Amino acid sequence: SHHPVFIFLSETKKPNAFVKTICKKLGFEDRFSLVDPQGQGGGLLLLWEPSVSILHIQSTSFYIAIHFQLANSEPQWGIFVYLSTNKSVRISQWADLEAAKTGWGDLWFVSGDWNDLCSNVEKEGGNPRPYGSFLGFNSFIKNMDMEEIKMLGHQFTWCNNRTTEGLVEERLDRAFGSLDWHQAFPNATVLNKATSSSDHSILLVDAGSQKDRKPKRFHFDKRWVGKEGFLEVVSAAWRIPVSGTPFFKLKEKVKNTRTALLIWSSKFHTQNQLIIASLTQKLEDLRAQNIANNWDDWNNTRIDLQKAHHQEELYWNQKVRLNWLKHGDSNSNFFHAYTLQRRRKNAISRLVSSRGEELTSQSAIQSHISDFYSNLFCSEGSWGGDSVLHLIPRSITSDMNTSLMLPVEEEEVKTALFSLPPDKSPGEEGMSAFFYQHL
Structure with missing residues (x-):
């Protein structure tokens, strides 16, 4: 009912x-x-x-x-x-x-x-x-x-x-x-x-009043890069001593940096829409007065408003992740609308399980998807696949296999990382390619 x-x-x-x-x-x-x-x-x-x-x-x-x-x-x-x-x-x-x-x-x-x-x-x-x-x-x-x-x-x-x-x-x-x-x-x-x-x-x-949405993931905000103290916070967190395998050390350093950035970013105001509204109102107030008598204040406020619009555009630009749309080509209204449209398109509000049950709560949907893919990639025993594998033509030569088995070099990793589009979806740790490319 x-x-x-x-x-x-x-x-x-x-x-x-x-x-x-x-x-x-x-x-x-x-x-x-x-x-x-x-x-x-x-x-x-x-x-x-x-x-x-x-x-x-x-x-x-x-x-x-x-x-x-x-x-x-x-x-x-x-x-x-x-x-x-x-x-x-x-x-x-x-x-x-x-x-x-x-x-x-x-x-x-x-x-x-x-x-x-x-x-x-x-x-x-x-x-x-x-x-x-x-x-x-x-x-x-x-x-x-x-x-x-x-x-x-x-x-x-x-x-x-x-x-x-x-x-x-x-x-x-x-x-x-x-x-x-x-x-x-x-x-x-x-x-x-x-x-x-x-x-x-x-x-x-x-209106979707259910509150069982998953906690918000950390995402690196590219607006942080130009702010005072950013490099110092990242550098201090990265220098925290960590012992273990190289991969474990890298993972922990990224984790430490993420924690430090969250603490650091909470100390300054990032809600640009409120900043824009406040600065716009200030411009209106100054315009109602004699601009000539308040020129310095007027000009500084106008510059601050341009910076705030720039920051807002950066934020929505990184959320839509459009390769063909460069920063400055459009305004944040477009970015905002595109993000909402993509979010609605990708949303899963109902799902029918393999048993025919209709799932509507986010927790049930998440659990079902997790179980499905966990089982999908699990082996349930051999069924004699060797008799079929020998019929598949070999596509990897011995030379190719030798090349693939070579140790990965540092320069290869850097080249691959810096060739990634900066605003593509980040990994599990929430750091986009933009973060690594601008250190």
Whole structure:
């Protein structure tokens, strides 16, 4: 069973007086917001739980926007929409949402019936739509700077319920979140559930409140390299005496360096977005005064702001790890969006085990994957493979084998290390190639 915080109904087709009576009978009393239907269609209803603290409500003929706060969380906006089936009206509604977005801040999601598609992939049956008919909706999504929340289950949300020959299914309903919303709720999903009472599916938006995510791994931050004291910290940690085999000594030195960097980095402020906001506000304050009388302060603040933007761009650049995108080619908004998109694409929220069990918790999924690969690479005894191996042609000559058996030289290791892309995924210890290449 599900216990949603909000319940949104579109196309209620009932007058306000009737809907209010139903809401009170269901125990919602004054915990609802509604929009009257227009003619024979339309009508919106939003209900919420007592745990929701309502800060502000806005509504139009096609959406209800609510500024709310839950316990132990930041305030956010939830926008619930029902867009027109008429394209010209829908275009006007897109413009209204783009204008309203400026008042929602950074943390918001929007969900409902969009009555449009992004491509013919989101349509099954009937005649395909021309490519140009999708451009408007896709441009609107881009202009809103929002990402779709990952949908689980059936990919279509509407069905005309006709016979096999005339059956049409489409993905008309979906939920989106701002980039900051996705960052705040990285495990968010939309569950598509079938229902017999409507031609539309029920969408359950789950912000992903489960807290069983694994601890955050250490990752070397390339922004540290230019900071005062960096080389001294690394040098002191590397000189700590360690005994053992060469490989063990190397591993321990890297471990000591990682610990020292964590302690050192905690002493200075690395949240560049807050620094950028503070410096931007300072520039605004100085601009409101006479810049000529505060030129030195103005110029120094402007330089500091450029440095902060530079640091922020470095951070997101190393997280997206795009070989074709060099630092300075774009801005951190792109890096941020790409990182979120890749994180969503790579996320595993559900898995079916070999026994047919559906696993949904992160701990169960991690345990299953670990067990699977542990067993995969374990030998279960010989099955007489020698009779087959002699049929495989030899591809390694004696000279090649001799070359491969030679001791590894220090210069070979250095050449291999310095040929690695600096921002590729680090090893188990969290140190990227960038760290070794800039010592």
